[in-house]
Amino acid sequence: MKRNKTLIAGTILFSVLLAAIVVSWLWTPYDPEAFAGSSLEPPSASHIFGTDNFGRDIFSRVMKGAGTTLTVGLMTVSVGAVVGVSAGALTAYYGGALDELLMRLNDAITAFPSILLALVIISVLGPEKTSNLVISLGIAFIPSFARVSRTAFSREKTQNYVISARLMGAGDVRILAVHILPNTLQVLLPAVTIGFNNAVLAEASMSYLGIGVSPVDPSLGFMLKASQSYLFTAPWYAVFTGLAIVLMVFSVGLIGDGIKKSGRSE
Amino acid sequence: MKFAAKKLASLALTMLIVTAMTFLAFSLISGDPASTMLGTNAAPEQVEALRDELGLNKPVHQRYFEWIKGFFTGDLGNSYKYRNQSVTSLIAPRLGVTLELSALSFVLIILISLPLGVIAAGAKSRFYSVFRSALNRLCMAVPSFFIGLLVTWIFGITLKWFSHGAFVPWSVSPAASLLYLFYPAVCIAVPRIAMTVNMLSSTVEAELKKDYARTVRSRGAGSSRLLFVHILKNSLTPIVTFLGQTAAEIIAASVVIEQVFVVPGLGRFLVSSISYRDYPVVEAIVVLLALWVVLASTAADLINFGVDPRLRRGAKG
Numbered sequence: 001m002k003r004n005k006t007l008i009a010g011t012i013l014f015s016v017l018l019a020a021i022v023v024s025w026l027w028t029p030y031d032p033e034a035f036a037g038s039s040l041e042p043p044s045a046s047h048i049f050g051t052d053n054f055g056r057d058i059f060s061r062v063m064k065g066a067g068t069t070l071t072v073g074l075m076t077v078s079v080g081a082v083v084g085v086s087a088g089a090l091t092a093y094y095g096g097a098l099d100e101l102l103m104r105l106n107d108a109i110t111a112f113p114s115i116l117l118a119l120v121i122i123s124v125l126g127p128e129k130t131s132n133l134v135i136s137l138g139i140a141f142i143p144s145f146a147r148v149s150r151t152a153f154s155r156e157k158t159q160n161y162v163i164s165a166r167l168m169g170a171g172d173v174r175i176l177a178v179h180i181l182p183n184t185l186q187v188l189l190p191a192v193t194i195g196f197n198n199a200v201l202a203e204a205s206m207s208y209l210g211i212g213v214s215p216v217d218p219s220l221g222f223m224l225k226a227s228q229s230y231l232f233t234a235p236w237y238a239v240f241t242g243l244a245i246v247l248m249v250f251s252v253g254l255i256g257d258g259i260k261k262s263g264r265s266e
Numbered sequence: 267m268k269f270a271a272k273k274l275a276s277l278a279l280t281m282l283i284v285t286a287m288t289f290l291a292f293s294l295i296s297g298d299p300a301s302t303m304l305g306t307n308a309a310p311e312q313v314e315a316l317r318d319e320l321g322l323n324k325p326v327h328q329r330y331f332e333w334i335k336g337f338f339t340g341d342l343g344n345s346y347k348y349r350n351q352s353v354t355s356l357i358a359p360r361l362g363v364t365l366e367l368s369a370l371s372f373v374l375i376i377l378i379s380l381p382l383g384v385i386a387a388g389a390k391s392r393f394y395s396v397f398r399s400a401l402n403r404l405c406m407a408v409p410s411f412f413i414g415l416l417v418t419w420i421f422g423i424t425l426k427w428f429s430h431g432a433f434v435p436w437s438v439s440p441a442a443s444l445l446y447l448f449y450p451a452v453c454i455a456v457p458r459i460a461m462t463v464n465m466l467s468s469t470v471e472a473e474l475k476k477d478y479a480r481t482v483r484s485r486g487a488g489s490s491r492l493l494f495v496h497i498l499k500n501s502l503t504p505i506v507t508f509l510g511q512t513a514a515e516i517i518a519a520s521v522v523i524e525q526v527f528v529v530p531g532l533g534r535f536l537v538s539s540i541s542y543r544d545y546p547v548v549e550a551i552v553v554l555l556a557l558w559v560v561l562a563s564t565a566a567d568l569i570n571f572g573v574d575p576r577l578r579r580g581a582k583g
Contacts, residue, residue, distance in 0.1 A: 108280055112559050113518030120552050123540040124291045197407070204409050205522045209537045224412065228526070231419045238419065242412035250407035257403070 007258025013251035017244075021067040030057035032064045040234040049240040053230055058237060061223060062244050068219040069200060069248065072134060076199040079138025081192055084145025089176050091146075092153035103150065106143045114140040115202050122212055133212025137202050141195050148191040152184035159183075186263040193256030197249045204245055220245050269571050269578075277564045284556045289330050292545050298322075299545060303346055337553065347544040357532070357550055359435075364531035366436060367524070368516045370444060370451040371458075375512060379459045380505075383466025384493050387474065398464065405460035410519050414453045414526035421449060431528040450527040454519045458512050465508050469501040503574050510566025514559040 030036035030047075034056065041051040049058035091099040109117070114137070121136035156162060157180065165179050207213045207221030218226075220241055227238035300316040301308065317323050321332070321343070336342040342353035386398060422430040428449055434442040473479060474497065482496050483489075521533030528534075532551055539547040571577050 108283065111514065111563055112556065113515050115521070116518050116555055116559075119521070119536065119540065120288070120291075120548075123543075123548050127540050201409050205411060208409075208411050209522065209525055211537065211540065221409075224415065228415060228418075231415065232423050235419045235423075238412075238415045242409070242415065245409060245412065246404075246407050249409075250404060253403050253407055 004258050004262050006254050006261055010251050010254025010256075010258055013247060014255060017066060017247055017251060018070075020063050021070060024060075024063035024067055028057075028060035028063050030060045032056060032060040036060075040230060040237075042234070043236055043240075050234065050236045052226070052234070052237055058240060061218070062220070062241055065218055065220045065223050065241070066244050066248065068217045069203060069221070069245065072130070072203045072219060073196050073200040073248075075134045076137040076141065076203065077192060077196045079134065080141030080195055080199075081145050081188075083138070084142040085149040085188065087142070088146040088149030088151075089153045089180070092150040093157055093172065093176060099150075102146070106146055109143045110147065114144075114198060115205055118202060118206065119211070122206070127211045130212055130214045133203065133206055136212075137199055137206070140202075141199065145191060145195065149184065149188060152187045153180055156180045156183050186259070190256040190260045193252050193259070197252055197256075200245065200249055200252075270568060273564050273567055277560050280560050281553075281557060284560075285334060285553055286330065288549055288552050288556075289333060290326075292549055293326060293329070299346060299543070302543060333549075337550075342550050343546050345539075345544055345547050347539070347542045347547075353546050353550050356535070356547060357554070360530060360532045360535045361554065362436065363433075363529060364517070364520055364524070364533060366443065367447050367451060367454075367520050367529060367531060368513075370447055371454040371516050371520070372513060374451055374455040375458050375462060375516075376509070378455070379462035379466060382459070383463040384470055384498060386463055387467035387470035388489060388493055398467070402460045402464040405457045408457065410453055410457060411522045411526050413456055414450065414523050417449055417453055418526065433527070433529050446527075447529065450520075450523045450529060453523050453526070454516055458515065458519075462508065462512065466501070466505060469504050470497050473497045473501050503570050503577075506566050506569050506573070510563045513562035513566075517555055517558050 035054065036057040037047055037051045037055050039051060039053050039055040041047055041055075043050045047057050047059065049062060052058055052061065087102065091102050117140040118133075118136045121139055122132055125132040125136060153176075162175060162179060165175050170179070203219060204221030204224065207219050208225045210225065213219070213222045213225075215222075223241045224238060224245075227234070227241055230237050298313075298317075300313045300320060300322060304312055304316060321329060324332075333342070340354045345351055345353055345356055348356065386394075389395075418430050421427045428446055433446050436443045470493070478500075479492065479497065482492050487496070517533075520531065521536060523529070524531045524534040525537060532554070536548065536551045536555075539551070
């Protein structure tokens with residue numbers, strides 16, 4: 001088998017990031033919330049990413065912040081994927097008027113950029129809570145998952161293995177979850193990686209806009225917002241924080257491409 | 267004409283659904299604006315008086331129809347935050363700024379990505395195609411506001427080519443206005459140029475493999491004539507559809523980019539209105555943005571119908 005370079009590169013990059021996040025739960029070079037030096041120190045041997053306006057170590061804060069961003073991204077994509085994939089699977093499997101209606105509605109909603117949709121939902125729910133941010137972004141991502149999974153499930157449902165499973169007396173839930181779902185992963189997993197990336201980017205944008213942020217456990221987007229005031233005196237603050245987001249989205253994107261490629265070559 | 271009428275009817279239907287959902291969501295879930303505005307210490311009579319003033323005591327369907335009528339008459343009530351100013355007078359100038367920014371971004375995207383995408387498809391080297399997809403990935407991984415921060419830092423602070431935050435309105439000086447908006451427009455355009463080039467060159471590559479392309483070449487047409495006359499014409503439909511989606515995304519990106527460059531547009535106003543819970547303003551902006559998105563896709567459909575005879579034949583049968 002040909003080696004899948006895209007998948008390998010993505011996995012290596014993401015592992016580096018993930019390792020930094022896991023380590024940050026146990027140890028960071030400095031306490032991310034405490035004064036570790038004078039304010040706005042440029043990068044040096046003791047503070048490799050420099051310090052922020054409160055003299056806190058930016059590297060330690062990026063490690064912590066990446067964890068927050070990853071968590072919010074994962075929670076958001078879980079909300080969107082679980083609801084969206086179930087909806088898509090059920091409508092594809094049972095079909096009928098409800099399927100037609102839901103898909104029309106879906107088409108109308110997917111025309112709207114997800115960040116606009118999330119902005120509208122969060123302004124209804126209340127823009128002060130991170131949980132509302134996760135919910136509104138999650139809802140905004142449901143339609144795209146529903147569409148992908150509907151296509152995949154309706155292709156699989158007429159396959160022989162499904163028919164034979166039904167003849168052997170398997171129930172609908174079992175057929176959907178145990179028999180069909182594993183066969184759709186090739187399509188669903190890249191959709192999940194794309195959804196995760198959109199979630200991370202959307203979360204960063206929303207935090208940057210000051211919506212749905214909490215000063216406890218600041219995410220990378222929140223830190224970028226804070227860094228903007230110091231672009232003149234401390235550009236490294238924004239640059240390193242932003243690069244951490246880029247690394248996360250880039251590596252997950254490569255993994256998604258890699259999975260898609262491995263499907264094509266099989 | 268039948269096709270156009272059908273598209274316009276579906277546009278109207280979509281807008282009806284969007285406005286109804288927006289209106290219901292804001293009037294049912296958002297609580298009582300009168301008591302929010304007056305605070306917790308307000309007397310019940312005061313709250314009741316304000317509810318009357320804001321027209322909140324009328325039944326929901328009546329308020330909905332009055333609100334819809336307001337989009338045509340220009341009377342959308344007053345803002346909750348700026349009590350003496352009408353929603354229309356607050357939104358109109360900001361809409362102009364956002365339209366200017368979006369138009370500029372759109373022009374940049376088309377001017378740069380159309381030739382680049384076609385040329386990129388003609389280039390055959392393997393290194394180049396790897397480079398292209400890596401660049402595309404990277405551009406999609408960078409949040410647009412991070413590009414905005416980098417552009418501010420490099421061109422605004424270090425090189426001093428523009429002065430950050432000093433937006434000039436079109437009415438004062440169109441040239442200075444466009445010059446300032448050029449930087450945010452670039453930030454909006456860059457990721458989309460990458461995507462458009464990628465999409466365009468894969469479409470063109472697919473067309474190049476078709477029989478007619480070989481025929482044209484064998485009849486002695488040069489490769490630039492083949493690419494820009496024959497191939498481009500045949501790949502127009504997916505490109506127009508894609509650009510329609512891009513137009514919708516531009517408006518979403520401008521919400522964030524306006525914040526970075528302190529551009530007093532619709533997006534920046536939407537964000538501050540959400541924070542102040544200024545619902546009449548938020549609702550109006552949401553409907554305008556939705557209209558923009560729907561118009562963009564309808565326009566793309568209509569253009570495709572105009573340029574592609576295959577679609578016309580399909581519509582008749």
